[in-house]
Amino acid sequence: MPSRVLFGAVRLVDPVAGHDAVTNVLVEDETISAIGRDATGGPRVDVLDCEGLILAPGLVDLHVHLREPGFEHKETVESGTRAAAAGGFTAVCAMPNTDPVTDNSAVVMEVRNLAEKAGLCDVFPAGAITRGLAGESLTDIAEMAEAGVRLLTDDGQCVQSSRMMRLALEYAKAFDVAISQHAQDAALSEGWQMHEGYYSAMLGLPGVPAEAESIVIARDLALARLTGGRLHVTHVSAAQSVDLIRQGKERGLRLTADVTPHHLSLLDEDLVTYDTSLKVNPPLRGVEDREALREGLVDGVLDAVATDHAPHAAEDKEQEFDQAPPGTIGLETALAVLLTELVAPGRLSLSQAIERLSVRPAQILGLDEHGGPLTPGRPANLVVFDPAVEWTVGEQPFFSMARNSAFAGRALKGRVLHTMLRGTFTVREGEPTR
Numbered sequence: 001m002p003s004r005v006l007f008g009a010v011r012l013v014d015p016v017a018g019h020d021a022v023t024n025v026l027v028e029d030e031t032i033s034a035i036g037r038d039a040t041g042g043p044r045v046d047v048l049d050c051e052g053l054i055l056a057p058g059l060v061d062l063h064v065h066l067r068e069p070g071f072e073h074k075e076t077v078e079s080g081t082r083a084a085a086a087g088g089f090t091a092v093c094a095m096p097n098t099d100p101v102t103d104n105s106a107v108v109m110e111v112r113n114l115a116e117k118a119g120l121c122d123v124f125p126a127g128a129i130t131r132g133l134a135g136e137s138l139t140d141i142a143e144m145a146e147a148g149v150r151l152l153t154d155d156g157q158c159v160q161s162s163r164m165m166r167l168a169l170e171y172a173k174a175f176d177v178a179i180s181q182h183a184q185d186a187a188l189s190e191g192w193q194m195h196e197g198y199y200s201a202m203l204g205l206p207g208v209p210a211e212a213e214s215i216v217i218a219r220d221l222a223l224a225r226l227t228g229g230r231l232h233v234t235h236v237s238a239a240q241s242v243d244l245i246r247q248g249k250e251r252g253l254r255l256t257a258d259v260t261p262h263h264l265s266l267l268d269e270d271l272v273t274y275d276t277s278l279k280v281n282p283p284l285r286g287v288e289d290r291e292a293l294r295e296g297l298v299d300g301v302l303d304a305v306a307t308d309h310a311p312h313a314a315e316d317k318e319q320e321f322d323q324a325p326p327g328t329i330g331l332e333t334a335l336a337v338l339l340t341e342l343v344a345p346g347r348l349s350l351s352q353a354i355e356r357l358s359v360r361p362a363q364i365l366g367l368d369e370h371g372g373p374l375t376p377g378r379p380a381n382l383v384v385f386d387p388a389v390e391w392t393v394g395e396q397p398f399f400s401m402a403r404n405s406a407f408a409g410r411a412l413k414g415r416v417l418h419t420m421l422r423g424t425f426t427v428r429e430g431e432p433t434r
């Protein structure tokens with residue numbers, strides 16, 4: 001007997017198929033077998049009444065730190081993918097700043113095998129651009145592309161050398177792999193603790209100007225133009241960066257970008273509490289920056305929302321502000337932050353939100369099985385969430401090993417109930433199944 005699950009009377013929001021209506025969705029084994037009011041599945045079907053709930057393609061995250069191998073006291077592939085599933089994700093791209101660095105196919109395979117064993121979420125490891133993230137010599141891009149790598153990045157570090165960046169864009173082009181840049185000029189950002197502005201002066205913390213980001217983006221756009229390579233700008237934080245990306249797209253460059261939920265919702269002024277969970281890299285910026293990011297996301301200049309899920313052990317973050325490492329966890333709050341901050345006020349439609357959280361990131365990674373469409377015959381990678389439930393972040397324990405959430409204590413609206421990976425529940429009634 002095949003396993004049969006019927007999501008009854010659910011609002012199916014599928015931006016790819018152009019579907020937004022209440023219907024029934026039948027899943028048999030690994031695939032969606034029928035959609036429609038008359039889809040019932042017959043006897044021996046597991047029926048879930050989904051009135052008032054939304055069913056959408058599983059979310060896809062372009063930027064997460066799973067910390068394994070090397071930093072298993074912060075997070076493991078298993079705990080990180082459990083957090084991902086709890087947040088509605090069915091695929092994530094893991095950053096290569098592990099120990100050893102993911103700069104060769106052996107580490108790529110190791111991370112992928114750990115994810116397969118956990119069985120909670122597909123993990124697509126990103127490879128490093130330079131060996132050991134040292135910025136000096138290129139990794140073997142061909143070897144990693146062969147091993148399935150879809151994105152290269154030195155994230156955590158910015159590729160400072162224009163020559164190295166040029167070579168990376170040139171070589172990666174042959175494999176249709178995107179080069180994702182953590183844009184941050186090293187000299188201009190030395191010693192920073194937060195965004196440079198009124199609040200850094202007031203709080204007495206060394207600042208980094210938005211120009212540290214935009215200068216690198218301007219250079220990278222020139223190199224993308226020179227090489228014809230695929231450039232992705234990750235965690236865009238400043239208004240002037242959004243302007244540059246808009247111009248680059250208007251000029252027809254092969255250019256994509258993502259923005260984090262925390263940069264879309266929080267500000268440098270929130271640091272008046274010296275809460276180390278709000279110390280992130282790049283830093284939270286001013287109100288004009290946040291507005292430009294929101295505008296950029298709405299009009300599609302910023303293609304995707306990516307969490308930059310950056311778990312740390314409690315003792316790492318429970319230090320003086322200037323000693324604490326930057327980063328916030330984000331997998332379990334991303335959907336709710338977007339629903340609360342942008343969908344509820346009417347700036348982004350539900351369909352647009354799903355596009356930014358699932359469809360576009362899947363396209364950027366070239367993933368056929370994720371990001372929809374949800375139509376008969378397609379893999380059942382999906383999320384079901386309740387858009388009306390209100391909850392307070394941190395009241396229930398996180399499934400991540402870490403607790404450093406920039407959203408702790410915030411009231412959010414919208415909660416994931418079920419996540420399904422190829423027809424198997426990874427989360428059911430809000431609880432991970434493994």
Ligand SMILES: [Zn+2]
Pocket residue numbers: 155156157182235281282
């Ligand atoms: Zn980064």
